[in-house]
Amino acid sequence: MTEHTLAATDTAVARRIAAEAARRRTFAVISHPDAGKSTLTEALALHARVITEAGAVHRKAGRRATVSDWMEMEKARGISITSTALQFPYRDCVINLLDTPGHADFSEDTYRVLTAVDCAVMLVDAAKGLEPQTLKLFQVCRHQGIPIITVINKWDRPGRHALELMDEIQDRIGLRPTPLTWPVGIAGDFKGVLDRRDGHFIRFTRTAGGATAAPEEHIAAVDAHDAAGDDWDTAVEESELLSADGADYDREQFLSGAASPVLFTSAALNFGVNQLLDVLVGLAPAPAGALDVDGVRRSTESAFSAFVFKVQAGMDSAHRDRIAYARVVSGTFERGDVLTHAGTGKPFVTKYAQSVFGQQRSTLDTAWPGDVIGLANAAALRPGDTLYRDVPVAYPPIPSFSPEHFAVARCTDPSKHKQFRRGIEQLEQEGVVQVLRSDRRGEQAPVLAAVGPMQFEVASHRMATELSAPISLESLPYQVARVVEPEDADFMNKQVSAEVLTRTDGIKLVLFSTPWRLEGFQRDNPEIKLGSLVAAGA
Numbered sequence: 001m002t003e004h005t006l007a008a009t010d011t012a013v014a015r016r017i018a019a020e021a022a023r024r025r026t027f028a029v030i031s032h033p034d035a036g037k038s039t040l041t042e043a044l045a046l047h048a049r050v051i052t053e054a055g056a057v058h059r060k061a062g063r064r065a066t067v068s069d070w071m072e073m074e075k076a077r078g079i080s081i082t083s084t085a086l087q088f089p090y091r092d093c094v095i096n097l098l099d100t101p102g103h104a105d106f107s108e109d110t111y112r113v114l115t116a117v118d119c120a121v122m123l124v125d126a127a128k129g130l131e132p133q134t135l136k137l138f139q140v141c142r143h144q145g146i147p148i149i150t151v152i153n154k155w156d157r158p159g160r161h162a163l164e165l166m167d168e169i170q171d172r173i174g175l176r177p178t179p180l181t182w183p184v185g186i187a188g189d190f191k192g193v194l195d196r197r198d199g200h201f202i203r204f205t206r207t208a209g210g211a212t213a214a215p216e217e218h219i220a221a222v223d224a225h226d227a228a229g230d231d232w233d234t235a236v237e238e239s240e241l242l243s244a245d246g247a248d249y250d251r252e253q254f255l256s257g258a259a260s261p262v263l264f265t266s267a268a269l270n271f272g273v274n275q276l277l278d279v280l281v282g283l284a285p286a287p288a289g290a291l292d293v294d295g296v297r298r299s300t301e302s303a304f305s306a307f308v309f310k311v312q313a314g315m316d317s318a319h320r321d322r323i324a325y326a327r328v329v330s331g332t333f334e335r336g337d338v339l340t341h342a343g344t345g346k347p348f349v350t351k352y353a354q355s356v357f358g359q360q361r362s363t364l365d366t367a368w369p370g371d372v373i374g375l376a377n378a379a380a381l382r383p384g385d386t387l388y389r390d391v392p393v394a395y396p397p398i399p400s401f402s403p404e405h406f407a408v409a410r411c412t413d414p415s416k417h418k419q420f421r422r423g424i425e426q427l428e429q430e431g432v433v434q435v436l437r438s439d440r441r442g443e444q445a446p447v448l449a450a451v452g453p454m455q456f457e458v459a460s461h462r463m464a465t466e467l468s469a470p471i472s473l474e475s476l477p478y479q480v481a482r483v484v485e486p487e488d489a490d491f492m493n494k495q496v497s498a499e500v501l502t503r504t505d506g507i508k509l510v511l512f513s514t515p516w517r518l519e520g521f522q523r524d525n526p527e528i529k530l531g532s533l534v535a536a537g538a
Helices: 003-022 037-047 072-077 104-114 132-144 162-173 222-229 230-244 249-256 273-285 414-429 453-464 485-491 515-524
Strands: 026-030 082-092 093-099 119-125 148-153 176-179 181-186 190-197 199-202 218-219 259-265 304-315 322-330 338-341 345-350 353-357 362-365 372-376 386-388 405-411 433-438 445-452 470-473 480-484 497-503 508-512
Touching: 003 026, 026 037, 026 104, 026 132, 026 273, 026 445, 037 082, 037 093, 037 119, 037 273, 072 362, 082 372, 093 273, 104 304, 119 132, 119 273, 132 162, 132 386, 148 273, 162 176, 162 230, 176 249, 181 199, 181 230, 181 259, 199 222, 218 222, 222 230, 222 480, 249 259, 304 414, 353 405, 353 414, 405 414, 405 453, 414 433, 414 453, 445 453, 453 470, 480 515, 485 497, 485 508, 508 515
Parallel strands: 026 093, 026 119, 119 148, 148 259, 176 259
Antiparallel strands: 082 093, 181 190, 190 199, 199 218, 304 322, 304 386, 322 372, 338 345, 338 386, 353 362, 353 372, 405 445, 405 470, 433 445, 433 497, 480 508, 497 508
16 A cells, blocks of 8 residues: 555545544533433433433332433432433434433532533523532533533423523523523423524423423414414513523533523423434534643544543443443544553453443444443443553543541451452442541451442442442541641641541542641641642532
């Protein structure tokens, strides 16, 4: 093959990669618990016609759990505990939807997912408005430069006025709302939406229990009053007020994070979901590579690279395998490729690559930038690891959150000690909890550290059910963790209401009983430098 032919081949490959990347939309749904996040996830899959019936709202008698919530604890409690990946086609695009836990106790898992997306859908309850966990996750998105599409959900139920919600978004988080649709009918009397882009009335029809996609009827503006009466006139007046106030969509402001397109929906009844899919395809950014540890951008057309943002075990009770979720940053992935683990320099074989749809898995042969690949039996991989082929690269590690809850774990069955050690190690590798150790406590009594106490419940449940090593947990009286230099560890261990433990990555943490105890120590010992970890809401 001549040099000219090689160059032509390389150009053709680069064009193919760029074209496939342009078709990808990779996003996460973020919200406060009970805003309808998992229900929206299911509704999106329903409207994309990859499922035929919605798994539905939690805790509703006779209805299935959502596809994205597969853990037994999730089904029992009706909340998302772990993040999941769903990939499906829509129109000419490929949607990579990452569902995340809404509960604050699992902020660390959500943070990891947000490193792997190009856009976020911020789901807001029409009655409750912006809630604490939504605010925290918004700050993470802002910090990482992730554009946000806002969805006002549950408009079929009584709630606040639409203009009041727009003011709250503007005033509380400084994000300029630019509605693309506007509700026809007050919250609780949802007749449809005014499409502010073309002026049409999109009227929705209820379906039985919202289990199937709601039919839509597009009605010209001149006929909309006859169809919706005074509610249409009110919607038009309010839309004109928004335009007069400069609240019309601007792509540059959206991509810069200054403004957010807004849609009104009822995910449980599948109202307005189709518009969200169309907006994601039409407005959400496509993959654009990523910055490496040196701050150099790796373009999507470069040689293959990916980073692991999550490790999950226990998805298949019949097989004790472990799936590492990796976001493709650049190049083309081919199943069977031998990749290089950037951290160790060791080869990693991808024979068991999979496409993941909730708990369901299928063999994946090819993936492109923006896609999420599931790598089975990936015992060597951790969240934050980089994989590459041909051209070395390393992406920034994913920081650990600062834990606020601590408990000593002990195996309740002495004959299960080996299973206990393996189980604790596995939970740590997945990022379910952080594990701290010290010579004083020994290997039999590691300290589990968590952002929220529900992480301990997940750890205990999985140790007992999946890993056959039931544990007891003894709470410790600490609330704050800081990084301490090794040479200061002995001095810190002598302090009242403080203890030094070592994380598996070698970082030494000093735990304090209260924030005031920490403040007092720093005031009395200014020569001791203590480092901060990422806060749960940072």
